[in-house]
């Protein structure tokens with residue numbers, strides 16, 4: 001799919017789309033919970049759809065309605081071949097969860113997920129008594145539980161997602177566990193995991209993200225649960241308001257555990273006019289200056305931060321590019337390439353991205369099948385002389401299928 005986006009201004013208001021990170025975790029917990037879970041404000045992204053399908057195959061009864069999804073916890077596995085679609089969280093979280101069953105289960109995936117590493121799942125699962133076979137650290141993967149619980153080490157240096165899966169699964173294991181975690185990255189994502197686990201009635205003790213004490217044989221209790229609005233998708237619109245016109249986004253919580261809520265800090269550092277109201281955030285364009293920002297623990301913010309940096313005068317420095325290698329694309333290299341094609345200079349120096357602010361004429365951006373690059377392209381077009389054509393724009397369906405519809409709502413001139 002191609003999208004031609006004309007230069008224009010943001011104005012008006014939007015409700016944030018539901019968070020796929022919240023939705024996938026809640027689906028996994030509802031699968032393991034006693035009784036029924038009712039998810040309101042459900043997310044319909046491809047990643048969340050894949051999580052629902054995996055939960056159904058693992059025995060959850062799923063009833064999809066327009067404004068809610070009802071999930072009845074599993075009473076036994078139905079199908080032992082699962083696909084995580086393109087979702088990194090889906091595969092790295094559902095492998096530990098599926099190892100609670102004693103059946104052999106085979107996992108596959110699609111698109112970029114086939115080339116994203118899964119080496120980090122092998123050591124912890126094997127140490128917990130699970131048989132694991134990978135294709136040299138990649139998909140397809142076969143596992144056979146049951147996971148027993150125990151005291152193990154977990155490497156958090158590439159991704160936090162396996163730890164999320166272990167934290168959700170291990171309270172249901174037979175034995176108690178202690179996870180000693182080293183070099184944990186994307187730390188706020190673990191806060192989100194622990195918050196949702198607690199909201200479903202299970203306790204885990206966290207000692208500074210280095211040791212997690214987990215009692216076995218606990219039960220999650222099904223309940224009604226509202227999926228939070230997504231800071232990661234909203235970040236693009238908030239930056240859109242800061243660089244062109246204004247925007248009000250509702251449905252996102254300032255007190256959220258979501259990593260990407262810190263986009264507000266970056267917007268303030270750059271000089272945008274930011275007003276945080278009780279249930280919405282208002283951003284208005286202002287004079288923008290280059291800023292320094294550490295995105296090590298919120299790596300998904302790099303694409304919208306690059307939009308903001310390009311609109312600033314001076315050179316913005318964003319730290320944490322080592323975290324971008326294993327995303328849907330090698331995002332630091334892709335950002336350098338696509339912005340370079342639009343005449344913007346990016347240098348990758350050590351762990352930092354240096355972005356020179358400047359004017360964009362227009363042109364083409366290929367999403368590289370990465371949803372966040374496609375959304376970045378649309379926001380880039382707000383400030384161009386001529387239009388931008390985005391190719392492979394359908395990539396947005398991975399996290400935010402309504403992105404272009406929402407974009408049009410606050411962008412009156414835009415013709416889709």
Ligand SMILES: O=C(O)C1=C[C@@H](OP(=O)(O)O)[C@@H](O)[C@H](O)C1
Pocket residue numbers: 021022088089158159160161164185186189299300323
């Ligand atoms: O747990 C999650 O929901 C996620 C964790 C992060 O991944 P890493 O932990 O691999 O950095 C993030 O980049 C990803 O989009 C979603």
Ligand SMILES: C=C(OP(=O)(O)O)C(=O)O
Pocket residue numbers: 086087088089090300327328372399
């Ligand atoms: C990297 C992402 O997700 P995941 O790792 O879950 O595929 C993302 O949404 O940008």
